[in-house]
Amino acid sequence: MELFILALFLLSSLAHLSNAWPQPHQQRCSTLSHHPFFLQNTHSSAKFLKSTYYPAKALNATNTFNEIPLCEIYGSIPYGSNNTLTFVLWLPDQPHYNDRFLAVGNGGMAGYIDYVQMLSQFNTGLGVAVASSDAGHSALLNNVGMGAPGVYLPYLHDRDQVQAWIHDAISLFTPTAKHSNTTETKLTQAELNLMTNAVLDVCDEIDGVKDRVIEDPLKCHFDIDTLACKPNQQSTTCLTPSKLASAKAIYAGPRRSDNGKELYAPFALGSEIEWALQEGPLASAFSIPILQNLVYDDLSYDANTFNWASDVDTLDARAGTLIDENSPNLSTYRNCGGKLLVSQGWADPYNAAELPIRHLQDIQSFFHGDISDWYRLFMVPGGGHCGAASYYPQVPATYHVLEKLVEWVERGVPPESVLSSGPPDGSNTTRKLCPWPQTASLVGRDSDDAADYVCQ
Numbered sequence: 146m147e148l149f150i151l152a153l154f155l156l157s158s159l160a161h162l163s164n165a166w167p168q169p170h171q172q173r174c175s176t177l178s179h180h181p182f183f184l185q186n187t188h189s190s191a192k193f194l195k196s197t198y199y200p201a202k203a204l205n206a207t208n209t210f211n212e213i214p215l216c217e218i219y220g221s222i223p224y225g226s227n228n229t230l231t232f233v234l235w236l237p238d239q240p241h242y243n244d245r246f247l248a249v250g251n252g253g254m255a256g257y258i259d260y261v262q263m264l265s266q267f268n269t270g271l272g273v274a275v276a277s278s279d280a281g282h283s284a285l286l287n288n289v290g291m292g293a294p295g296v297y298l299p300y301l302h303d304r305d306q307v308q309a310w311i312h313d314a315i316s317l318f319t320p321t322a323k324h325s326n327t328t329e330t331k332l333t334q335a336e337l338n339l340m341t342n343a344v345l346d347v348c349d350e351i352d353g354v355k356d357r358v359i360e361d362p363l364k365c366h367f368d369i370d371t372l373a374c375k376p377n378q379q380s381t382t383c384l385t386p387s388k389l390a391s392a393k394a395i396y397a398g399p400r401r402s403d404n405g406k407e408l409y410a411p412f413a414l415g416s417e418i419e420w421a422l423q424e425g426p427l428a429s430a431f432s433i434p435i436l437q438n439l440v441y442d443d444l445s446y447d448a449n450t451f452n453w454a455s456d457v458d459t460l461d462a463r464a465g466t467l468i469d470e471n472s473p474n475l476s477t478y479r480n481c482g483g484k485l486l487v488s489q490g491w492a493d494p495y496n497a498a499e500l501p502i503r504h505l506q507d508i509q510s511f512f513h514g515d516i517s518d519w520y521r522l523f524m525v526p527g528g529g530h531c532g533a534a535s536y537y538p539q540v541p542a543t544y545h546v547l548e549k550l551v552e553w554v555e556r557g558v559p560p561e562s563v564l565s566s567g568p569p570d571g572s573n574t575t576r577k578l579c580p581w582p583q584t585a586s587l588v589g590r591d592s593d594d595a596a597d598y599v600c601q
């Protein structure tokens with residue numbers, strides 16, 4: 146993405162500037178744009194909008210403050226035929242800067258700069274310059290970034306903006322499944338709770354640790370039919386035949402109706418409890434708006450008429466070509482010396498947890514074998530969507546990936562494990578996350594201490 150190229154230019158320019166320029170930091174920051182060195186080295190089409198100096202603790206992102214002083218550069222880059230991407234770059238004061246650069250992405254429909262994420266990366270003590278962008282469109286001009294049925298979203302009608310949203314960044318797109326929405330088929334929260342509890346009763350202890358978490362859901366063989374209602378059984382403690390069919394459909398993931406080909410990965414055992422999101426809200430926020438705005442250009446399009454064979458082809462042609470980023474051909478990235486450390490929660494209610502496993506396997510086959518010298522996937526047992534899952538407050542939800550990435554990129558030491566800490570329940574539990582297909586095995590005494598596990 147152009148942004149990152151620009152940012153790298155800026156950083157190399159500034160490294161040269163720092164010795165030659167004896168003014169105080171604050172003054173340097175405010176006159177940055179006037180310096181000839183800056184102007185000569187900046188990407189020609191980028192526009193410098195303003196710079197602001199923040200002493201330590203002066204910048205407030207929802208009650209988190211910058212721990213070290215920084216110079217904030219605010220700029221824009223034109224793209225496409227008539228579009229603009231806005232970005233922010235934070236440069237830590239010397240001597241806090243360690244020649245490291247980190248770009249923060251967006252979630253969902255993007256369209257805004259994520260200052261909270263930027264600040265949490267800026268404050269890691271690793272001495273990073275941090276950048277973030279709005280991904281080429283503004284949430285404010287797009288229903289504040291909220292999709293909903295019948296709502297016009299201008300950016301989905303502009304090919305350049307759609308492409309900048311996802312295509313020009315490293316990202317995965319989740320085609321949310323919408324499940325049929327009738328009281329007969331829709332699984333209630335009580336039924337979802339029943340399912341997760343039954344699954345945990347059967348599979349929690351497969352790894353030898355009793356903690357109400359499944360270490361490897363692929364080793365769990367749970368027969369959902371054991372929850373089928375028996376004659377005269379109260380349906381609050383069992384599943385009716387149509388509910389069983391719904392549950393099986395979500396576990397299986399969506400398939401083409403004509404040839405049965407898998408369209409999206411299955412949802413994992415142990416993730417059921419937050420499936421209410423799959424049963425409506427995610428379709429309303431993403432799938433239906435994308436169908437109505439981008440694919441059919443018709444705000445009254447009825448998503449219930451979607452044909453799971455012919456319409457899949459239309460969807461792939463009109464949206465997939467612009468936003469699918471799942472090619473296994475990462476040779477340019479690998480050949481540049483890039484390292485990818487991917488993590489995914491097994492109980493993520495937004496993304497099917499097996500998706501990155503499939504992607505890893507696709508990349509391995511593309512490269513004919515082992516790719517662990519540059520690509521490693523860490524699955525998080527009981528982990529949610531980029532953090533904690535609501536039913537697993539005992540599971541550590543801070544993943545110490547950045548330190549591992551730094552060791553890998555700068556010293557060539559690949560991560561053999563990743564520490565996780567800080568569960569929402571406030572306990573001191575830590576765990577060891579392992580490079581897939583390895584999982585953590587308890588070898589010591591304390592199942593709440595990462596040090597007592599090995600990856601194997």
Ligand SMILES: *[C@@H]1O[C@H](CO)[C@@H](O)[C@H](O)[C@H]1NC(C)=O
Pocket residue numbers: 205206207208
């Ligand atoms: C920091 O920002 C929050 C709103 O995000 C505000 O409620 C709080 O008062 C601010 N704190 C200070 C010290 O300015």
Ligand SMILES: *[C@@H]1O[C@H](CO)[C@@H](O)[C@H](O)[C@H]1NC(C)=O
Pocket residue numbers: 227
């Ligand atoms: C370019 O974009 C601006 C702002 O969105 C808009 O006002 C203008 O009409 C556009 N021009 C063209 C030629 O599309």
Ligand SMILES: *[C@@H]1O[C@H](CO)[C@@H](O)[C@H](O)[C@H]1NC(C)=O
Pocket residue numbers: 326327424425426428429
């Ligand atoms: C599901 O059905 C309920 C009740 O008929 C309705 O209020 C809701 O909007 C529907 N949700 C979706 C996503 O279709």
Ligand SMILES: *[C@@H]1O[C@H](CO)[C@@H](O)[C@H](O)[C@H]1NC(C)=O
Pocket residue numbers: 474476477
């Ligand atoms: C993979 O991508 C590279 C760089 O874009 C390209 O040169 C190469 O032909 C691609 N390989 C395959 C098998 O598509």
Ligand SMILES: *[C@@H]1O[C@H](CO)[C@@H](O)[C@H](O)[C@H]1NC(C)=O
Pocket residue numbers: 571572573
């Ligand atoms: C967590 O560890 C700290 C430091 O060792 C200790 O003071 C605290 O009591 C522990 N908290 C819990 C909930 O065990």
